[in-house]
Amino acid sequence: MSYLEELLKSLFMMASFVEARDPYTGGHLWRVAQFSGLLATSLGLPPNDVARISLGGFLHDLGKVAVPDAILNKPSRLTEEEYAVIRTHPEVGHRLLSGHPLADLVRAAVLCHHETPDGRGYPHGLRGESIPLDARIVSLSDAFDAMTSSRPYRKGMPTVKALSIIEEALDRQFDGRLGAYFLTLGKEGALDHIVGHTDMGIPIQECPECGPTIVVRRDQKTGEFVYCRKCGYRTTLLRENGRIVLPDSDDHGTEAELQFEPDLPLIEGLVREASLNLNAPMLPH
Numbered sequence: 196m197s198y199l200e201e202l203l204k205s206l207f208m209m210a211s212f213v214e215a216r217d218p219y220t221g222g223h224l225w226r227v228a229q230f231s232g233l234l235a236t237s238l239g240l241p242p243n244d245v246a247r248i249s250l251g252g253f254l255h256d257l258g259k260v261a262v263p264d265a266i267l268n269k270p271s272r273l274t275e276e277e278y279a280v281i282r283t284h285p286e287v288g289h290r291l292l293s294g295h296p297l298a299d300l301v302r303a304a305v306l307c308h309h310e311t312p313d314g315r316g317y318p319h320g321l322r323g324e325s326i327p328l329d330a331r332i333v334s335l336s337d338a339f340d341a342m343t344s345s346r347p348y349r350k351g352m353p354t355v356k357a358l359s360i361i362e363e364a365l366d367r368q369f370d371g372r373l374g375a376y377f378l379t380l381g382k383e384g385a386l387d388h389i390v391g392h393t394d395m396g397i398p399i400q401e402c403p404e405c406g407p408t409i410v411v412r413r414d415q416k417t418g419e420f421v422y423c424r425k426c427g428y429r430t431t432l433l434r435e436n437g438r439i440v441l442p443d444s445d446d447h448g449t450e451a452e453l454q455f456e457p458d459l460p461l462i463e464g465l466v467r468e469a470s471l472n473l474n475a476p477m478l479p480h
Contacts, residue, residue, distance in 0.1 A: 200470045202297050203250070207462045209291075210253055213260045215455040217267050218407035218425040219346055222393030225461065226344075228252035229389045230336035230377075237376050237385075246472035251304025251329045252336055253465070258288030258305070270347035282317050285309055300473070303327035308334045313367045331370040335361065335377050338369070343390050344399075347406065354381055354390055394461050400441055404428045411439055414460045422448045424455065 196204070214224050231252035235245040259267060262284060266277045273281065288305040292298040307330035310316035312323050326334075342357035358381045365374040380386055391399050393410050400409040402423035409423050417434045421441065429452070430444035 197470065199473070200466050202295070203466045203469050203473075204462060206250070206254055206295070206297060206301070207465055208457055210257055211457045211462065212455065213257055215424070215457075216259070216264065218423070219268075220344070221408035221410040222399060223340055223344065224253045224256065225394060225465075226340045226389050226392065227255060227333065227336045228465070230339060230386060231332050233380060233385060233389075234332050234336065234373065234377050237380055238373070242472040243474045246469050247300050248304070248329050248332050250469055250473070251301040251308075252333045254288070254292075254301045255304050255308045255333050255337060256284065256288070257291055258284035258286065260291070261287045268347070272348075282309075286318050301329075303329040304333045306330070308337055310334070311368045312370055316368075326370075331373055335369050335373060339377070339381075339386075340390075345401070345406070351391070354386065358382065394458070397439065400439060402426060402428050403441075403443065409441065410458065412458050412460055420448070420452070422453055424453060427453055 210224055214220055228249045229252075232245050232249035235248040240248070259281075262280055266273065266280055269277065285306050285308065289302060292302060292305060304327075306318070307321065307327055310319065310321040310326045310330060311334070312326070314320050314322040316326075339357055339361060342360060343351045343354055345351045358378055361369055361374055362378055365371040369377075388395070393399055393408065394413050397411055397413060400411055400421070401407070402409050402425065405423060405426040405428070407423055407425045409421055409428075411421055411432060415421065415432055417432060419432050420429050421432050422429050427447040428444065429446040429448040430441045433440040433442060
């Protein structure tokens with residue numbers, strides 16, 4: 196593995212460990228990265244820019260590592276005080292990247308993905324095109340995935356409804372020009388293979404006992420155990436004619452079995468793809 200690949204892997208691993216703290220958001224970072232890359236490609240951006248923006252999409256929520264579990268996983272509406280804590284995550288993520296050799300590639304997406312064209316976003320209230328392009332793209336992708344994904348307090352909404360909400364918020368919450376491209380992608384069905392998936396070709400699996408996402412890795416085979424990281428539910432993976440089946444079970448995993456394992460096949464694939472296209476900053480040998 197090259198030095199660049201090692202650095203990329205460290206970023207993907209950090210983000211994956213942060214995402215694992217929320218049992219409902221499995222696959223969110225992958226989906227945001229995929230949506231962001233598709234939108235960047237539809238804009239005609241060169242491969243280097245597409246790779247950088249996709250990487251920013253995967254890293255955008257890095258700062259949520261500092262949000263307490265009680266707030267991150269709260270099943271009901273947040274109080275003003277709790278929302279204020281959530282609003283700190285862009286700046287926390289920005290500080291976490293400090294000193295990383297690849298920080299400049301993702302800083303804009305991490306720090307500015309909650310800025311909005313009308314100036315009502317955070318953390319700095321930037322307006323219009325003063326918001327970096329990477330952040331404007333990731334903002335659209337992040338919001339779309341949040342709307343189409345299930346949470347403890349609601350089911351994910353249909354793609355058509357999420358697109359209509361984005362359309363109504365163009366030039367206020369979302370960049371109008373970029374939003375128009377995103378809407379076209381959605382209406383043409385170009386996002387469908389990503390919505391509701393945790394990896395390419397792997398639909399989201401839900402725990403039948405408590406509802407959170409059960410992530411199935413692409414390298415897992417029939418007969419292997421899969422787990423709900425919230426309630427401990429354990430079942431045996433079946434792959435039948437290309438479909439994933441999780442049979443009903445009364446089993447629960449041990450504490451050791453429920454420890455988080457990063458999805459290395461997914462991460463290694465993302466690292467390879469990014470390293471092929473990124474014009475990284477000058478790195479020491």
